[in-house]
């Protein structure tokens with residue numbers, strides 16, 4: 138699937154941007170993974186320094202969706218590592234956005250998915266299984282709902298209420 142360029146989306150959908158139906162995420166995410174550009178319907182997850190639910194979600198078929206993990210912005214441990222990156226690739230996820238950290242960067246960079254995260258931290262997270270699936274999350278001021286669309290490329294990350302075309 139050819140990916141829409143985020144800058145083009147913003148130029149051709151100015152009314153949607155003004156209305157807030159298309160929002161630009163804060164430009165604070167690092168780019169990882171083989172796919173610099175990716176898009177898809179969003180599945181949301183809210184966790185804090187605990188990635189049991191991340192594995193749970195990635196074990197189900199991705200069907201080209203994007204997993205948005207709101208880790209509360211914590212950079213004290215990693216929510217996704219090489220194994221989960223591989224799992225996401227094998228299960229057909231288009232990408233993962235982590236409002237938090239990843240680890241095993243070299244392994245994740247070899248995976249055929251797109252990944253965005255605040256940075257990397259070699260510490261693993263706790264494994265208690267706390268968190269919520271499919272809930273609205275707030276990522277640095279941008280509220281993201283399950284079922285919305287994410288478009289990411291080298292220029293930035295967009296959240297759209299619905300699928301976009303040019």
Ligand SMILES: O=C([O-])CC(=O)C(=O)O
Nearest residue numbers: 217218219220221261262
């Ligand atoms: O299990 C974890 O905490 C994450 C990880 O290291 C991996 O996915 O390889």
